[in-house]
Amino acid sequence: MRKKFIAGNWKMNMTASSAIDLVKALNEQIIAGGVAGSVDVAVCPPFVYLPAVIATLKGSPIAVGAQNCYLEASGAYTGEISPAMLKDIGCQFVILGHSERRHIMGETDEVINTKIKLALETGLNPIFCIGELLEEREANQTETVLERQIRQGLAGLTAEQMQKITVAYEPVWAIGTGKTATPGQAQEAHKFSRSILADLFGASVAANIRIQYGGSVKADNAAELLTQPDVDGALVGGASLKVGDFTAIILAGKPAGGGCGCGCSCGM
Numbered sequence: 001m002r003k004k005f006i007a008g009n010w011k012m013n014m015t016a017s018s019a020i021d022l023v024k025a026l027n028e029q030i031i032a033g034g035v036a037g038s039v040d041v042a043v044c045p046p047f048v049y050l051p052a053v054i055a056t057l058k059g060s061p062i063a064v065g066a067q068n069c070y071l072e073a074s075g076a077y078t079g080e081i082s083p084a085m086l087k088d089i090g091c092q093f094v095i096l097g098h099s100e101r102r103h104i105m106g107e108t109d110e111v112i113n114t115k116i117k118l119a120l121e122t123g124l125n126p127i128f129c130i131g132e133l134l135e136e137r138e139a140n141q142t143e144t145v146l147e148r149q150i151r152q153g154l155a156g157l158t159a160e161q162m163q164k165i166t167v168a169y170e171p172v173w174a175i176g177t178g179k180t181a182t183p184g185q186a187q188e189a190h191k192f193s194r195s196i197l198a199d200l201f202g203a204s205v206a207a208n209i210r211i212q213y214g215g216s217v218k219a220d221n222a223a224e225l226l227t228q229p230d231v232d233g234a235l236v237g238g239a240s241l242k243v244g245d246f247t248a249i250i251l252a253g254k255p256a257g258g259g260c261g262c263g264c265s266c267g268m
Helices: 016-033 047-056 083-089 099-103 109-122 134-138 142-153 183-201 203-208 222-226 243-252
Strands: 005-009 040-044 062-066 093-096 125-130 166-169 211-213 233-236
Touching: 005 093, 005 166, 005 211, 005 243, 016 040, 016 047, 016 062, 016 243, 040 093, 047 062, 047 083, 083 109, 093 109, 109 125, 109 142, 125 142, 134 142, 142 183, 166 183, 183 203, 183 211, 183 222, 222 233, 222 243, 233 243
Parallel strands: 005 040, 005 233, 040 062, 062 093, 093 125, 125 166, 166 211, 211 233
Antiparallel strands: none
């Protein structure tokens, strides 16, 4: 059984003080809710707030990730941040291939692939985003788009490296729009994506890869989405900026029968 993984992508929001206040309150809620150990949780603040958030969460069950990194290890790249820099300050995850990077910043599958490889070499765990535009879904091209993004974005990786990667399916038409894929639509896309991962890396590897859903995830729709067999968590945008909403989404990922969610009998 794959343990649910809920990550918050804060995008270009927050101030230093509000970021610290949020993660302090979130940590308290997670401990009070008894989900530490049963659901993996991460927050991904803007670059400038990463050190403060990491310091605040020291010893917490909440991991910290970045929203992006550059595709070179070092050099004359004014304004860019390397994976090694993120690792150096204590980041564990990095979001790569987000639709806003693809469609606003113009990142290609090849660029994303290069970033993933460098992040892995540096010791970061990539959250690899895939997803189709509204016009692509309406043209019945969802599976074509997802297959291309997976095959090209993960080209050259090994089965061992895939153990460090989380895939996040985010239909672009559902991001920040208030529209959400139905549980059935999400499951269909996740199941198809897992089939491509199985073709690339083998069925046993694909069975262990967590695939998050992202796209207007809210407290009132998270539970139904997270009950789908191939939906292994959520990459949450706006709702991750509100302690109550984000906590509710995290609680929705808690295994119904208790336990740690990893399939063992540890009783956590």
